[in-house]
Amino acid sequence: MKNEESLAYFLNESKIIKIDELEKKIRIAILGSFTLNGIEETIRVKCSQNNIDCRSFVGEYNQYNQEILEQNSKLYEFNPELTFLILDVRHVLGELFFYPYSLNDSEKDEFANSKVQEIMNLLRTLRKNSKSQVVFTELQIPTYSPYGINEQKEKFGIKQLVSDINKKIRHEMKNDDFISILDFNEFIQKHGEQNVFNYKEYFSGDMKISIEYIPKFCDELMGFVIAYAGITKKCIVLDLDNTLWGGVIGEDGFDNIQLGETPVGRSFVEFQKRLLALNQRGIILAINSKNNFEDAIEVIKKHPNMVLKEDNFSCIRINWNDKVSNLREISKELNIGLDSLVFFDDDPVNREFVKHELKQVLVVDLPTDSSQYSRILTNMRVFESLKITDEDIKRKEMYLGQRKRIEFKNEVSNLDEFLKQMDIKVKIKKADNFVIPRISQLTLKTNQFNLTTKRYQHEDILGFSEDVSKIVEGVEVSDKFGNNGITGVYIIEKTDSEWIIDTFLLSCRVMGRGVEDIMLGQLIERAKNENIKKIKGKFIPTLKNKPAENFYKDFNFKKEGEFWVFDTEQETKKTKHIKVIEYE
């Protein structure tokens, strides 16, 4: 199929994609009040493009009530991890959709409340009967009222009625981490109701999202899938010339690059503003540019219209090396996987080179027209996470700290001296409501220093934290350059005589500073104090967790079958550098 954005393409692809070998797996259910054909197929294809093995379930036509309310329904048998409930406004309002003024204001209010209750009941029942994360699609605010231009003067018009229903559901769901809301009106605003809703298709087959726009709608759904699967991109790597400003600094010079009050200059300023906003919510930025360092850094430091400042970049590579080597170095220096990087470069040759050499990096196909950069960036759905945690917000400071740490490390002669001067502090935190989302996030995202690589959703961690036979704790690490936030996690199953390490991981952000030793060391101490004889754990090898391979061995654990076992009477590794441990 030529057009890789058409539904026909996705329908055909869905029959031939191979998903069995993909590491990430997800079970998605789609329930709705109208014909949902095409959505499931498109989602499966988009998942496979993101290396996710997606198994799906589509509710029978308009049977969502039964699927949700009957405990032994096919939906629950399928056991979804992520469920989309897609109701359309015509269905929810019924005849009121056409005749909004057949009810008086108080009747309308009553109607709105009863609909809110109905929907809330569905969402809560769905949550009660399954472990699924639920995504509810907000109702579309009608674009037509029989009152025409007088609609805005009505005390309680049709538009207000629907937006009230939406607002109330939003409000009820605000503090529920397991129910997310899809802003359908944003989708309609972006693409236009006359495109998204096709009367002919609606009358012919009760399609309420047009065939043409199903793939675009699925992009919105994919934002949630990406967030749930934890494959969120963490870092945007940027070229400079013709990417962050117009022109080539080495040729045009400081005064002639386009950045500021010209049509071209404005498009770059706006692009930088969009990047800065993402940076403020925790997406880190890096530079990968072929340039004389002095020329380029002068612009970043001194150009009056530069929105992004030097400190917004966690890693800077301005040199004459090739882009691929630089990307590898950036990934290494920031300690994040290549698959967490998005690369922006106006030069198609560089892009092809990176695409070819580093398949994990998401390379954005920028058009030659710089006025489109902002649109492309703001349409990307790869930075989504189900909840923005404190760590997300703090991340940019953490990585800036990281850059300063590296600079400091280069000044100090040896590693021991470096660590000693770092003033590393470790704080152990019990899994409470603030810590649980972050613990789950770390189990989903951490690949390198992760002994068992067990992936746990928020729901799972919540369950563990309420189980008295388990220890679930997060480890906060700080040093003289700042707080790294919660970057370590362990989950222990306790029995009378032994502790079994179910999960033990450390974010790559703080690897190589002895934090992992402190974490295990203090666990051994605590086990001794509770008269526990043995501590044991597995090392489950994956493609990525080689850095943790010898961890148990170095601590004097002995291999017994599939377990590494430690006798608490034995001597163990002494941990240094980190003096302070606090328990919270």
Added chain:
Amino acid sequence: MNEKLIQIVSEVFNIEKNKIDENTSPETLEQWDSFNFYVLLNEIEKEFNIKFDIDETLEIKKIGDFRKLFQKRGIE
């Protein structure tokens, strides 16, 4: 038959072009269900930059039926 039409039918239903003729219909082609038919219509409308009336779409029982609708719009 219109070459572009055959191309679209072959892509939407994922079959070889030489297996498509005037008499290709839901009876001869498993993939031709009611939903895929609308996907086909959508692709044809886009490709030829035309719109079918809703009653016209109901008259299409086999690929050959597109001929008349095309003729009306001056497409060979």
